[in-house]
Amino acid sequence: MEFRRLKDIIAIVTTNPxxxxxxxxxxxxxxxxxxxxxxxxxxxxxxxxxVHDLENGTYFLTHH
Amino acid sequence: MLAHxxxxxxxxxxxxxxxxxxLHIDYRQYPSYPHGVIAHLSLGFIAAFLGAVAIPALLAxxxxxxxxxxxxxxxxxxxRDMERKTLEKLDESELVPRGPDYIEGIARVFEGRNxxxxxxxLVTSSLATWLPAVVGFVxxxxxxxxxxxxxxxxxxxxxxxVRLGQxxxxxxxxxxxxxxxxxxxxIESRNxxxxxxxxxxxxxxxxxxxxxxxxxxxxQAIAHEVATLLGVRKDVAEPEFTPLCRLNTATGRAALFxxxxxxxxxxxxxxxxxxxxxxxxVRRPLRTLIGRRASD
Numbered sequence: 057m058e059f060r061r062l063k064d065i066i067a068i069v070t071t072n073p074x075x076x077x078x079x080x081x082x083x084x085x086x087x088x089x090x091x092x093x094x095x096x097x098x099x100x101x102x103x104x105x106x107v108h109d110l111e112n113g114t115y116f117l118t119h120h
Numbered sequence: 121m122l123a124h125x126x127x128x129x130x131x132x133x134x135x136x137x138x139x140x141x142x143l144h145i146d147y148r149q150y151p152s153y154p155h156g157v158i159a160h161l162s163l164g165f166i167a168a169f170l171g172a173v174a175i176p177a178l179l180a181x182x183x184x185x186x187x188x189x190x191x192x193x194x195x196x197x198x199x200r201d202m203e204r205k206t207l208e209k210l211d212e213s214e215l216v217p218r219g220p221d222y223i224e225g226i227a228r229v230f231e232g233r234n235x236x237x238x239x240x241x242l243v244t245s246s247l248a249t250w251l252p253a254v255v256g257f258v259x260x261x262x263x264x265x266x267x268x269x270x271x272x273x274x275x276x277x278x279x280x281x282v283r284l285g286q287x288x289x290x291x292x293x294x295x296x297x298x299x300x301x302x303x304x305x306x307i308e309s310r311n312x313x314x315x316x317x318x319x320x321x322x323x324x325x326x327x328x329x330x331x332x333x334x335x336x337x338x339x340q341a342i343a344h345e346v347a348t349l350l351g352v353r354k355d356v357a358e359p360e361f362t363p364l365c366r367l368n369t370a371t372g373r374a375a376l377f378x379x380x381x382x383x384x385x386x387x388x389x390x391x392x393x394x395x396x397x398x399x400x401x402v403r404r405p406l407r408t409l410i411g412r413r414a415s416d
Binding site for chain 1: 303304305306308309356357358359360362
């Protein structure tokens, strides 16, 4: 039987470092909103991952 | 009345023509690769021959021929397998895959058609053996058209009301009317989706339709069909532009969001309406007492 892998957060991009922490996933700190957009866009296109917005200054990327 | 040989020829001809006719009316379920068509035509020919031969062989007391029939009929089960494998392979390189349910449905249709071809050939050849050839011919033609008509199946517009829905964002969340589709992070993508995106709301007409629409395979089939017909502004590594069909579990309404190449929004509504209802997605809770009570 084949097991489906659970979805992982593969990267975090944030302008608000206090809201994220812990290990396991690379966190990219962005200076402002535009930089966050740009980093997230690059990561998304390279990793074929979807960018989600937690609406507290933090984006994360995951595969669907 | 015809001799056996002529009756067989007539049954064979009608059966084979029926197979060609069925390939023709269902272009949507069939990707246009010429060799696939050839494979199906040759199998259809064999099926027609088997059907046409059955009764004349019995009449000529050729009982061995009839046992061969049973053996050959087994072979047609492989068609489903063949079709499933091909489509599964092709699905891997689709931007918007058909999904396993749709593939299973298509494969089943292709298997079933050969049995229909056999039936047409059988009826034609046996009638032509006992009655005037014209009767066999006419009966075969009538049977062909009625079978083709009855097995066409339902479409989404038969079980649901399909209409345009307003696409909007609440924060990062994309909605089609009150149905949540997905969370989109990138602001540029959001702008693009709000400007070019098309939302189609699918409102089930009753509880049977509601369970059908809740089926994931059915919703994937809708997304695939609309993406095929209207095109989709999506390439690899752009997961947010994948057309999605999501459900509002409170109302049973489903909504499709798509970024079509073709900007005509009404076309999207028509396209959704023409998506076939998958056999495997059909449930009939209203046929049961519990289902009817629950629907009050």
